[in-house]
Amino acid sequence: MAYGDRVLQQGVRGDDVAELQLRLAGFRGTLLDGDFGPGTALQVKAFQRDVMRLSQPSGVVDRATFQAIDAFADRFPIDFRQLRCPCGVCDGFGQGRFKGLYMPGGKGLEQFHRYEYPGVHRLILWAARALFAYREDVKFLFSSGYRCAVENERKGRTTTNHHGKAVDIDTVLPPGMGKREDMERCNAIRGLLVEKANAQIGWLARNRKSLEPADIAPTWVHYDVREYEPAYLRDEFFCRDLAGLNRRLPIGV
Ligand SMILES: [Zn+2]
Ligand SMILES: [Zn+2]
Structure with missing residues (x-):
């Protein structure tokens, strides 16, 4: 149906x-x-x-x-320009490489999966919309979306979370707001996501949205679907533009 x-x-x-x-x-x-x-x-x-x-x-x-x-x-339209990989080599959402390949020592663990997923997971973007609705008083932007293997290698990153499973959400600071208030605001947003969206700080439980803790992400909010089972990380869940995010094609269950 x-x-x-x-x-x-x-x-x-x-x-x-x-x-x-x-x-x-x-x-x-x-x-x-x-x-x-x-x-x-x-x-x-x-x-x-x-x-x-x-x-x-x-x-x-x-x-x-x-x-x-x-x-x-x-x-709450999503600005996909903010989500594109900045490497200049891929077309913005990786090259679909490394499916089923893992970082050394991490075989079978999604955390270490090197696959460049074909876009950003729709669930995390719809979940971001809910955050935007709960905090209409704040101006948000995505400071980081897709970061492909080329980009990670260039920056010396070992995490593959941003291969389509994660976004970093930043807030535009009002004039006069300092780093300390920014950190407090990010903490408040994480608290809101735990309360309203049943997100978890860290990655303990499966099939729950995850937030990086404040010591890793002090002045932004990292939100991801890394702990979802493979059935929920199939290619069809990933999108590369607004039409793909809002599409009504059936998801096989
Ligand atoms: Zn790239
Ligand atoms: Zn992040």
């Missing part, structure tokens, strides 16, 4: 549910399993309460809720 073609509510299963779960990843968050259970209902209720401003959220995705999700996407 194509996303948007039927009302979605608890008990329903399908590719359209997976698409819904992805779009609402920044509201609590759940598995993209296509199974509309109590966790998905809580996601929908959070969106209805916090974005649609409904005092009695139903947890049912009706026409008004579909339209509100579209409006939410339109209100």
Whole structure:
């Protein structure tokens, strides 16, 4: 069933549910399993309460809720120029190399997977939109998006997280704001993402969005999907432009 073609509510299963779960990843968050259970209902209720401003959220995705999700996407378009790899060698999102190859000593661990994924994961960008909605008082930008193997080698980086699984979110500082306040603001944003998006600081749990701790990312917020299982890191989850991010093609579940 194509996303948007039927009302979605608890008990329903399908590719359209997976698409819904992805779009609402920044509201609590759940598995993209296509199974509309109590966790998905809580996601929908959070969106209805916090974005649609409904005092009695139903947890049912009706026409008004579909339209509100579209409006939410339109209100927070993602600027893909900020996400492109700066190396000048790849076309902005790597060259698709190194699938199934790992850094020395890290065989089989996603953390060390060298694959240059074909874009940025849609889930993390939809989740970023939720952050933008919760903090409309802050002006955000992506200070780093895709960094391919060429770029990493040039900078001597050993982490492959930014091969499409991570974004660094920065805030534009108001005049007079110093580094200390910037650090406090980034801490507050991480706290908000833990509370509202069920993100974790660090990478302990599987299938949860991860944040780098403050000692690694003092004045920015690094947000990633590194700990998702391979089923949720298939090529079809990655996008290279706004149309790809907002597309309604079914996700196989
Ligand atoms: Zn590159
Ligand atoms: Zn980062």
